Structures are given as structure tokens and as C-alpha cells.
Amino acid sequence: MSREKRLITRGLGEARPESVSDYEKLGGFAALKKALELPPEEIIAEIKKAKLLGRGGAAYPAGNKWEHLLRIPERPKYVVCNADEGEPGTFKDKLILDKLPLRLVEGMAVAGAVFRAAGGYIYVRGEYRAIQKRFQKALGSAREANYLGRNILGSGFDFDIEIVSGAGAYVCGENSALLNSTEGRVGRPRIKPPHLAEVGLFQKPTLVNNVETFASVPLVLEMGGRAYLELGHPESGGTKLVCLSGHVKRPGVYEIPLGSLTLRELIFDSDFGDGVPGGGAFKFGHLGGQSGPIFSQEKLDAVYSYADLRKAGLSVGSGAVVVMDSSVSVLAYLKKVAAFFVHESCGKCVPCREGNRAVLKRLSDLEIPSALSRSDLEDLANIAAAMSRASFCGLGQSAATHLKTAWKAFPAEFERNLRENAAFGAGAR
Amino acid sequence: MREATPNTEKTVNLTIDGIPASVPAGTSILEAARGVGVVIPTLCDREDLPKRAVCRLCVVECDGGGRLKAACATEVWEGVAVATATPELRRVRKSIVEMLLADHPRDCFVCPRNLNCELQRLAFELGAREFPSYGKELPPAPAVEAGTIARDPAKCVKCARCVAVCREGQKTGALSASFRSASFQVGPPYGDALQDGACVFCGRCASVCPVGAITASDRTDALEAALDRTDAVPSAVFADEVLSGVEASRALPPGSLTPLKLSTFLKLRGFRKVYPRALFSAAAAIFKAETLVKRLKDGSALPFISFCSESSRRFLEIHFPDLLFLVGPSGDPGRLFSLSAKKLLPDGEKILAASFSPSLSKKRDALKDEGGPLDFALSVGELTNLVARSGADLGKLAESPYDPFPLSAPSGAEKDPILLEAAGAIRLLDARGESGRILEEGGKLGERVPLEAAIGGRKTNMLLVFGLGAAHDLFTEFRGKPLPWSYLRVVNCPGGCVEGGGQDPTLVGKRLARGRNVLKTPDPRLAIPPLPHEAAAWDLFRAFKERGGVFSS
DSSP, rough: OOOOOOTTTTTTTOTTTTTTHHHHHTOOOOOHEEEEEEEEHHHHHHHHTTTTOOOTTTBBBBBHHHHHHHHHSSSOOOOEEOOOOOOOTOOOOHHHHHOOOOHHHHHHHHHHHHHSEEEEEEEEOOHHHHHHHHHHHHHHHHTTSSSSSSSSGGGSSSBBBEEEEEOOGGGGGSHHHHHHHHHTTTOOOOOOOSSSTTTTTSSSOEEEHHHHHHHHHHHHHHOOOHHHHSBBBBTSSSEEEEEEEEEEESSEEEEEETSOOOOHHHHHHHTTTTTTTTGGOOOOOOSSSSSEEEEEGGTTBBBHHHHHHHHHOOOOTSEEEEEEESSSOOOHHHHHHHHHHHHOOOOOOOHHHHHHHHHHHHHHHHHTTTTTOOHHHHHHHHHHHHHHHSSHHHHHTTTTTTHHHHHHHHHHHTTTTTTTHHOTTTTTT | OOOOOOOOEEEEEEETTEEEEEEEETBHHHHHHHTTTTTOOSSOOTTTOOOOOSSSSTTEEETTEEEEEEETTOOOOOOEEEEEEEHHHHHHHHHHHHHHHHOSSSOGGGOOTSSSSSHHHHHHTTTTTSOOSSSOOOOOOEEEEEEEEOGGGGGGGOOHHHHHHHIIOOOOOEEEEEOOOGGOEESGGGGOOOOTOOOOOOOOOHHHHTTTTEEEEOOHHHHHHHHHOSSSSEEEOOOOOGGHHHHHHTTOOTTSOOEEEEEHHHTTOOEEEOOOHHHHHHHHHHHHHHHHHHHHTHHHHOOOEESOOOOOOOHHHHOOOGGGBOOOOOOHHHHHHHHHHHHHHHTTGGGGEEESSSOOOHHHHHTTTTSSSSSSOOOOHHHHHHHHEEEEEEGGGGOOOOOOOOSSSSSOOOOHHHHHHHHHHHHHHHHHHHHHOOOGGOOESSSSEEEEEEETTEEEOOOOEEEEHHHHHHHHTTTSSSOOOSSEEEEETOOOOOGOTTTTTTTTTHHHHHHHHHHEEOTTTOOOOOOOOTHHHHHHHHHHHHHHHOOOO
């Protein structure tokens, strides 16, 4: 029997994506009705009890974020969904937007009701053009059924959701850059504080959550916070959509209870990745997209939960698990990642703009015998540290994670061609 | 701008590297540290610009761990223990400055900002001792000179101070940041030339640039060549506002360089005549008074808007075209000097007229004349170059008087008291705009200075506005409503002409420059003193007109 737990993905492939009646048969919009009746504090208390952590990558407790916004008296408030799914190897928001849009609509409408928000915006990755059209249809059918629009279900509360299309910038997945872009400004991150809950969209108090986070909210309310928590890990309740790709036999999106499986099980068990194809051997994996950590087989027994992975020096991030087999050179892979960040850095702060270029250059040098000395390597470590510690936003702060973690996992790859090693023959040290 | 942000009602106690500090709530960690003598390095921050926190050099550690915070953009909180120089922070800063050096041109010796460059200083102070070898292999963008502003994008450190000052400070919007990552760049949008966009050539971007990426154009070589000519009579006037820049560049005590010592130097260096600029300022005020009195009589086109340069018209063309009809002459004394010298002096055709002032947009006006009246419109840079290249020790020079400006046919025409009354008021307001921002009660620097004048027995209100940003605010506030003044003087730079775009950039926006030039708020009802040099200025005005001279700018 599969150890998948179909919660968010319940009804996937059976319910017609934009059909309100199909979604209602799955229990849909019950949570919205609750949110329209219950005091906001009670809704938020359930989310806190559930220990629902933000699914976009930062894993910030959703309940705390909601509570913070609720305490702010200023109005109007806005609800924004971050659907700028740009982490390579991440395709789970796409699944929700495309196949389960009404669950997301409901989650956003719940937030709208809790905050009596003036409006909702969903910022969808520009490359998801066809999906945007289908999501628009789902919004239309929700409006027809009066789950969106004026006087929702006779409650006197008006709320609607508008789609904003991204234009291909990875940095716009950073929440403040996303809001700038939504406002029609250049998509570069803002100085924080002020927190977006205080000064967000159009300078007004704003909730920004990821697609999967919003889609999980109706389930929390349906099951109750306690049951949702018990389903997952004691420190992070519920299920997580995991995106398995790369050198696995069965790539795809899997919904698993947090804390229920090890990385090894995810990658090798036949109901998940089913191992490396073509008889190759596992070499390394990359978690959470390009901004996440790289791990070797030594860490395969780490349990897939926010807390356990953190203990292992890893992180869930967006939920991507990219597997690479022994045919892949670590340095070549890192160069691809570094090139990605060189392309996607917004360029406003020095450590990210200059650091990524320096990293890419140094990774190329490492492939050339004698090109670098040990002190060059120390410089590289310092550059990576400066990027992680001093960059303006999360993009730069995580842009050296791949380098630092791969270095720890595969030190020999970084030492092999050093000048002094080359002089005495490779591997002299 | 940050002047108003600290909330003085509440005091916050904290420690910086163990030193206790008490500062008003809202103060940044950077400012709080400065207050107790701890200077945190920064390349992008300036107290006179909105915070941007992009250089990341000022990162500090709070309460012994956690994420590093940019000291410039983080406000203090009660009880926080800030560490500014842990081993980690020193390493991070050195790495950051090395990243900037990796691609930076290594031509410091011949850079206009040599010995006066913030990157140079930081590289030294943060212990960088070699250029990293990971620099990019991109070809450097070509240097361009437009009007009076020279840009060398290869030297740009992308701190975007220029963009902040242009968009948020001056609200001119000529510069913006475009593209991303390594291609991130600042400049006019769409790669346009500066003169084709919204630029008014105020030069604030050059004032705030920490390196040699944006500088005031330099005509020292041409000036020296002109001074070597034996067939010409090089003649000069200079604004007193240049003195502080020369002092700063020559490490002279503030206030030690008197106008008459500078006059001695200019003679020493080859100028045959040095005339008092005040005379031409007064005469220019009479010309402007003609415009004002006529408009007051007609009751039309009021207020008479007078920018400090003709180039500033562009500001209205772009942002408030409906107000363009109100613009009258700026009244540049340097141009009037040149016109009158060439028209009225016996050997006028031989005169090479030079005017030194901290204004970059007046220099731009002269360039636009294409060989017109003023042969050399010069800023503080050329003057300090001239001093440096001569080797003169200005501190030891004696004073020598100005040359009297001889009028071949002094006019006997009777003075027009109304015109002179108006000129006196105009000159008073213009002079305040030249000599610096006004310190109001409570230490705030005022942006709008009112003056109540009586012209021909009629009371009239005038206004001086410091900075184009403040002018933008004013015109926005009064959009669709009448502007209730008869004369509205707008000086481009928020610090007044003394902190103009052609001033030594190390002085601009700093207390040092203000300290010497800050004036107390004038009482708008104070009696307006008579026009300085009234008799001579009147004679010049009359003689110039009798000889058919037209001074309309």
C-alpha cells in the first residue's frame, strides 16, 4: 500500500478542476463557510495548533504570520498568493493551480474572510501561461457559485481574486519583490523592516503565502488543527508535496505526511522514486530547488521533515528533491547552479551581484589543474560566507548554499586540482 | 529624506561594541554608532539620501548572533547589544570590498577622484591588499561626456546613490537603475543620452557618486591653454561659495581663504583682471527686477519663476509644462560680466571671460551658448586643479583688491527707486539661495524661505525654494491653484549653491559645508537692505542698455 497521503491532492484526476460541484463533493468550501461564521481568532488558533509551516521555502509558521496581520489595525488589508514557482525542480504549485485550483481559491478566500481583506491577488509565474487561463476559469466558476465576489454566501463580505502574471524573474518569488512587481514597479526586493504584514501591497498590511500553504488551510479547518498536526511531524503538521525529479525512475509530485519517510525511501522505494534508472548509482541529491542544500549518500537516512532535515544540515525548502547519478560531475552541476544565480540575481546588492559571478568563475577554475591556490579557495569560502551572511534578500543569502553543502559533502572535488596538489601529483594530500 | 524621521519623544538605550548609547527612537544603528565614535564602513549610505542598504558593508551583529543586519537601514531597539567588528564581520567586509575591486579599473593615478575616492579609502581601511583574480571578462562600457557631466560606467560600484538623488531627492527622474545581476546598471533610461532625457544638469549625481563614475566635466587643460595666450586678456569673477571647496581640497582651515587671497592667486596664475562678482550679481538683479516690475504692473504671469540656471527649464518642461510661461531670467552674474566686459570695456574683443561658481548647470548654460558670451564657466574642480598644478600655498598669499570695472560712459540717468527696491529684494533672496540652507528653530533645515517685500508701496510675497525636489513638492501642492508669490526663486541644489553640483563632492551634504554657511531663519518682515553696490550696479545697468545690450538670461 502506498504511503502517500492524499490530502491536498484528494480528488486529483477525478474532480474536474474548475467544477465547483465536483469540489463540493470532496467537501470543498466547508472551510470558507466556517471562516465566514467564526471569529478570526478561532480560525487562526486552528492554524497555529496545526503547526502549518509556510510551504514556499522559508517555513515560517503560517499561524504566526496570520496572527501578526490580524493584530494590525490599519486597513485596507490585502491577501496575496505567491504562485511564482521558479525554483528549478519544483512543480507542485503548478499541480495545484492546474488540477486543484478551487482548493487554493478557498484557502485564499478563507484568509480574505479572516482579515476582511479588500482584495486578493495571485502572482503567477509568467511561464505558466496556459495554467493562468485555466485558473481564470476556476475563479469564474467560484464567482458564479458566489464563493467569490459580492456578498459571499449572504455574509455581507465582498472578496475577489485577481491574477497578476510574472514575467520570468526568479527574484519575484521573493515576497517583497513580488509585491513591487504586482504594483508595476521593478521586481527588486524591499528593505525590511517594515514587515510586509505592516507595509505590504500598495503600502498596506498584507498577507503573502505560498500556493501550497493556502491550499492546506481548508484542510486544517476541515480536520481541525490537532488532527492535522498529528498527521505530520510534532513540529510541523500535515502533508508536504514533494517534487521528485532527476535520475529517478518515477519522477513526479508525491504528497507525504511530514516526518513519515527518509530521503532513501523517497528516492528508492518503488511507490516513490523507485531508484536510479539505467543501473546507475546515486551520487547526490539537491533539496528545495537551486537555493537549497546538496547531500551525498551519507545523509540518505535523514527523515523528511523540517526539523529532521535541519538537524542533518539540510532543508525542505520548496519541496524539490533532485537526484543525480554517478555520471554527473559535482563541479559541472554546481556550475549550472551558479550560472542560474548569475542570471537571476537582481543586481542591487554587492554580495549577490558580484559574489555569484565570482563563484561561477572559481568553479570553472577548479576544473583546470593548477589554476587555483589554497588561498584562492579560502577566498571562495569567504565569498560564499559573505553572500550567505550579508546579502540583501533571501535570494543572495541562499545562493551559496549549493556550494557550501556540496563542498562539505565532496571535499575532494574541490581539492583535486589545487596548485600544490597538481605539483606533487593529484591526491598527494 | 531622513532629517525628520527620528522620533525625539522616546529615547532608546543600547550598547555598541560595549559602549552605552542613548539615542532617539528611530535612529539607525549606523547613526547611533557614529554618535559614540564607532564608524561603521559604508559605501552606499549618505545621511542626505534615502536608505537603500545595497552595499552591505555596514552589516552588524545584534545580540550575539542571528542574521546580520544592515546598520544603515536598521533602527535601534531598547537594550540591543550591537557588535560592529567581530572577526566574521571584518572578513565579510573585506570580501565585499574585494568583490568590488575585482572588476574596478586600476587607473587610480589618472582618475579624477584619485585621493578623493570612497572605494579607494574603504579598500585601504578594510585591509584589501591585492586585486582578486576572479574579475569578469566583460569589456568595460565606454565613458561618455554629456554637457557638463562625465560618466565612466566601468568605474560604477552600482550603489545607486545617483539614482536615489535624481529620483527621490531632486525628483527629476533622469537616471534609473536597469537590468539585473552583472548587467545591473545606472544611467538614463533606455540607454538614451543624458541631454535627451529629463536631466537638468544640476550635478547632484556627481556630488554623491563615491567614485569616479560620475564627475563634473573638467576643462582645466583648456583653461590653462587660454591663460598662456599672450593676445588675450583673461578676466575672471568668482562666487564666494567656491572658497570652502578650495579650502577642503588644500587642507586649509575653514574660513582662512578670503576672497581677496583667491583674487591674488588668480592674478598670479595669469588672469589679468579679477572683478567683484557682487557688482554683476547686483546689476543682474536690476535686470530681473525689470521683469518683475513689469509683470506686477500687468498683473500677469505671476509669480516670476527664476531658476538658478537656464538649464533648469527642462524640469518644468518635463514635470510641470503648464508653468513654463512663468519662467523668467535666471540672472547669472557670470554671463552678465562677460557680456558687459565685451561690450563696455575698451579692449572688449580681447577679453576671455571666466566665471567660477559651484553651479554645474550654469556651466551647462555656457556650453549651450556655443561660443557665446562666457568663454569659461568653471566649477570648483577646475579651480582646485589650477591651485594644485600651480603649487601655490594659498594660506601664505597676501590679499589684493578687486579690479574696478571701468565704465567708458557712466550714465547720468536718474535712478528708478521702484526698480531698485525690487532688485534689492530679489538680490537678498538670491543671495540666501547661494550661501546655503537655512537653519530653522529646532535645527531643521528649511526648504522654503519666504520674504515679504514692499515694491512701490505695495506689499508682495516672495519665496526661495531649496532643491528641485522641494520645488516638485511645492508645484504639486499648488497644482491647479494660483502660486501666491510674485517672485519664486528655485535653486537646484537642496544645500544651496554652496553645495552645488560643481562643488567639491566631499563637501556636499556634509555638516562641514553647512557649518560654515548655515544661516538663521530670516524674519520675513525684516527690512530689506539696499542693493549692494547700488550706484555702480545702476551705472552698469544703464550703460549696458544704452549700448544696446540685451541680458535676458
